Amino acid sequence: MQQPVFTLDRTQPEALLVRLGGSWHLHADPPGPEGLLTALAPGVRQLRFAADELEAWDTRLLIFLRPVLAAARQQGIEVRLDGLPAGVQRLLTLAAAVPEHAAASAPERLSLVERTGRRTLRLFEESRAVRTFTGEIIHQLLRLLTGRAPFRGRDFFAFVQTCGAESLPIVSLIAALVGVILSFVGAVQLQMFGAQIYVANLVGLGMVLEMGALMSGVIVAGRIGASYAAQLGTMQVNEEIDALRTMGISPVGFLVLPRMLALMLMLPLLCIYADVLGILGGSLIGVTMLDLSLVEYLEQTRKTIQLSQVGEGLLKSSVFGVLIGFAGCLRGMQCGRSALAVGEATTSAVVTSIVLIVVSDSFITYLLYR
Numbered sequence: 001m002q003q004p005v006f007t008l009d010r011t012q013p014e015a016l017l018v019r020l021g022g023s024w025h026l027h028a029d030p031p032g033p034e035g036l037l038t039a040l041a042p043g044v045r046q047l048r049f050a051a052d053e054l055e056a057w058d059t060r061l062l063i064f065l066r067p068v069l070a071a072a073r074q075q076g077i078e079v080r081l082d083g084l085p086a087g088v089q090r091l092l093t094l095a096a097a098v099p100e101h102a103a104a105s106a107p108e109r110l111s112l113v114e115r116t117g118r119r120t121l122r123l124f125e126e127s128r129a130v131r132t133f134t135g136e137i138i139h140q141l142l143r144l145l146t147g148r149a150p151f152r153g154r155d156f157f158a159f160v161q162t163c164g165a166e167s168l169p170i171v172s173l174i175a176a177l178v179g180v181i182l183s184f185v186g187a188v189q190l191q192m193f194g195a196q197i198y199v200a201n202l203v204g205l206g207m208v209l210e211m212g213a214l215m216s217g218v219i220v221a222g223r224i225g226a227s228y229a230a231q232l233g234t235m236q237v238n239e240e241i242d243a244l245r246t247m248g249i250s251p252v253g254f255l256v257l258p259r260m261l262a263l264m265l266m267l268p269l270l271c272i273y274a275d276v277l278g279i280l281g282g283s284l285i286g287v288t289m290l291d292l293s294l295v296e297y298l299e300q301t302r303k304t305i306q307l308s309q310v311g312e313g314l315l316k317s318s319v320f321g322v323l324i325g326f327a328g329c330l331r332g333m334q335c336g337r338s339a340l341a342v343g344e345a346t347t348s349a350v351v352t353s354i355v356l357i358v359v360s361d362s363f364i365t366y367l368l369y370r
Helices: 034-039 059-074 086-097 112-145 153-163 165-193 196-237 240-246 251-288 294-304 307-333 339-369
Strands: 005-009 015-024 046-057
Touching (some): 005 034, 015 059, 112 307, 165 251, 196 240, 196 307, 240 251
Antiparallel strands (some): 005 015
16 A cells, blocks of 8 residues: 655646545555645646545545645635545535634623613613513413413412422421521520520511521522423423414413412411421420420410511512512523523522512511511
8 A cells, every 4th residue: 555645747837736646544644735735836726636546545635635725715726626536525515515613702892881781771671571471470360360260270289289298398497497596596695694585586586577488488499480490491492382372372371370379379388387397496496405395485485476477477478479480480481492591591590589589578578667
């Protein structure tokens, strides 16, 4: 098997003929294209090839020819490939048809005015999407109130089970531990003044007014809100939501409304459940560390907590349920058409839900105490 070689034939004026010979394969040591590139002088108008003496070839020949052809075309030289094997011609044509990936350019540097303008426009688009989504929810809710339910009852009860019964284990664990933490922190300070009994007040008020509703909302946002966004985002990717619109079924009424109603119904119940477990978790520290009896601890808690304070926690949890369902379903409906977009929608749903929970909690607390 001969070594790969090429010779240059300049017998015709303004034309360069390249004769290829030997075996051009990956394990050979072919000559570089530098000599041929140098031969592409300004006087050359046509570049042709002859493969009569070519024994064998593979991609090594293509690696040799690509820079030569690119340099010839850049100098305006006519390139004729009819002298090459048919397989080489097809591969070179295919390689020229697929554009090379452009190198990643440096990010565009925008001025402060341009950045502000783009963010303002993005904010307006986001607010318009939120207003449109809210209007569709209100419209479908009015249909429900008039007796024309836009969703199936069994779907609603399935969401109720997911939001309620299936969330009990994680809510139980977190609520009990939060009660233990509140009781322990209070005990460290109140023991200094001999006021251990007021640990029951601290834990009871903390769980009923804030921590029960807040922790339940955060847990449900991470568990249910993310699930809603992932479900609707996957349906968006699979074009199932477009299919519902094609059949004349409102995706908001059929998919979003039952999810939001299930959350609004079940989150207050989870809040009450978390309040009870938090108080029981606090009693564990009161009985073991502070030498309080369980009856004494629970009686002090009963005297401290008022029904209006329980109602405040339930009001917050109801609002949290609406906000979690709204954020999760909104991000799911806004999802793009790729698997990456589903992950982004899920993350955005959790972040948006937690932000809305904290902001609304502060706002409701301010209004009630005013």
